[in-house]
Amino acid sequence: MATKIESLTKETLLEWYREIVLIRKFENMCHHLYFEEKDPARKITGVYLHLATGSEATHVGAVKALGVDDHVITAYRDHGIAIARGVDPNRVMAEMMGKRTGTSGGKGGSMHLADRSVNFWGGYAIVGGHVPLGVGIALKEKYVKSGSAVLCFVGDGALNNGYFHEAANMAQVWKLPIVFLIENNLVGMGTRIEESSGQTNPVKRAAGYGMKEGPSVDGQNIVEVYEAVKAELDWSRENGPVLMESRTYRFEGHGVSDKQFDARDDLKGELAIWEARDPINVLADHIKKKYKNIDDELAKLDTEATQVVNEAVEYAVNSPAPDYNDLIANVYVALTPEYRTR
Ligand SMILES: Cc1ncc(C[n+]2csc(CCOP(=O)(O)OP(=O)(O)O)c2C)c(N)n1
Numbered sequence: 001m002a003t004k005i006e007s008l009t010k011e012t013l014l015e016w017y018r019e020i021v022l023i024r025k026f027e028n029m030c031h032h033l034y035f036e037e038k039d040p041a042r043k044i045t046g047v048y049l050h051l052a053t054g055s056e057a058t059h060v061g062a063v064k065a066l067g068v069d070d071h072v073i074t075a076y077r078d079h080g081i082a083i084a085r086g087v088d089p090n091r092v093m094a095e096m097m098g099k100r101t102g103t104s105g106g107k108g109g110s111m112h113l114a115d116r117s118v119n120f121w122g123g124y125a126i127v128g129g130h131v132p133l134g135v136g137i138a139l140k141e142k143y144v145k146s147g148s149a150v151l152c153f154v155g156d157g158a159l160n161n162g163y164f165h166e167a168a169n170m171a172q173v174w175k176l177p178i179v180f181l182i183e184n185n186l187v188g189m190g191t192r193i194e195e196s197s198g199q200t201n202p203v204k205r206a207a208g209y210g211m212k213e214g215p216s217v218d219g220q221n222i223v224e225v226y227e228a229v230k231a232e233l234d235w236s237r238e239n240g241p242v243l244m245e246s247r248t249y250r251f252e253g254h255g256v257s258d259k260q261f262d263a264r265d266d267l268k269g270e271l272a273i274w275e276a277r278d279p280i281n282v283l284a285d286h287i288k289k290k291y292k293n294i295d296d297e298l299a300k301l302d303t304e305a306t307q308v309v310n311e312a313v314e315y316a317v318n319s320p321a322p323d324y325n326d327l328i329a330n331v332y333v334a335l336t337p338e339y340r341t342r
Pocket residue numbers: 075077125126127128154155156157158159161185187188189254
């Protein structure tokens with residue numbers, strides 16, 4: 001697909017650059033806080049952690065295609081999607097550390113970020129479990145004729161589970177405004193897509209649901225992702241669901257404890273190919289080609305991103321832990337007197 005870079009302003013491209021650099025630094029900081037941090041008060045503990053290093057262009061490009069009243073929902077690799085949607089990095093980091101000021105009051109952790117104020121619905125650990133929820137949100141928007149649409153990220157490893165099949169089918173039956181963006185990083189945990197799927201081209205599955213087959217885009221190129229997702233969201237508002245793919249890569253193991261990935265020599269060549277197309281460098285090259293003498297500006301954004309991440313850590317460290325009442329809030333129903341007497 002041809003990229004129409006000219007349609008984007010310099011400010012927009014620089015802001016996207018700042019965000020993908022910020023998200024990369026945020027991910028690296030999480031990794032550090034989980035494994036290397038010695039001070040127990042500064043560590044990320046009590047939650048597991050899945051980083052999305054390498055997928056920043058897919059996450060930010062797709063989220064930027066949303067309008068303010070649109071929605072986004074995803075699985076557990078959700079930090080960058082939250083930040084791109086406008087969730088305060090301080091609150092994201094506080095959630096990592098299980099603090100009361102976190103997006104989910106410290107009860108969700110890395111896999112369960114959510115912020116309804118920006119229509120970011122999470123963050124789900126059950127593979128594919130969020131897909132029916134995304135379809136439900138799209139059903140509501142169609143019912144009230146709002147014109148809003150839903151962006152639903154789906155991992156390639158989620159394509160074969162029942163939640164996805166049932167939800168995709170109903171989305172098409174009801175012609176709902178939803179874009180299923182298959183984030184194809186070629187692997188679900190350690191299982192390659194060829195080992196798990198008869199049909200290894202995700203968008204070809206659209207035919208099975210009678211759904212529009214959307215494009216397959218270069219997930220390392222933020223502009224390409226943005227333009228394609230924007231076009232498909234607009235199509236879906238009027239016509240119904242779309243199944244599209246963003247081809248990307250996970251630079252690290254499935255989760256932070258997945259050291260097998262690091263040890264797999266057979267993947268080193270593949271990793272190098274993808275690292276050569278690091279989304280940060282792809283965007284930086286693109287900006288440098290378009291605007292001369294921009295290096296200082298990019299360096300300044302890089303420094304700013306570091307500051308934001310450092311501030312987020314301090315905010316999280318200095319935030320209170322949830323107390324007993326916080327912990328039981330939204331867990332147990334507050335019983336009314338009428339209910340008690342039944
Ligand atoms: C219903 C269910 N089955 C299995 C798992 C274990 N599991 C966690 S992540 C994962 C792989 C998912 O891969 P994919 O959807 O491609 O996402 P990625 O990790 O590549 O982002 C599996 C099988 C789970 N969490 N939920």
